[in-house]
Amino acid sequence: MAQQRNPFQEGLYAGLGLALRAKERIEEFGKRISDEYDMSEEEGKKFMDDLLKQSEETRTRLDEAIEKRLETYMEQAGIPKKQDIDALSKKLDDLEKKLNQK
Structure with missing residues (x-):
């Protein structure tokens, strides 16, 4: 049986791949500039550290902005959050237990 694809997991892996590639490119750029x-x-190490720190800060801000935007889109589309689904699942489990006790 073929395993179902999880688009969120695929997106995560793609994001990780892009992050790793971006880090490599920043390091290559930093080395080239420090050599030139x-x-x-x-000085080269400090320059590289500063570049990587700035790129990490930018990535963090971008991740936060994307997360907020996704939450807004999901809310507008009426897609419940995981904690909402978990709360409903717990309520259903509790109701099922009560029904089975009778």
């Missing part, structure tokens, strides 16, 4: 400008090893 004859930076010392210490």
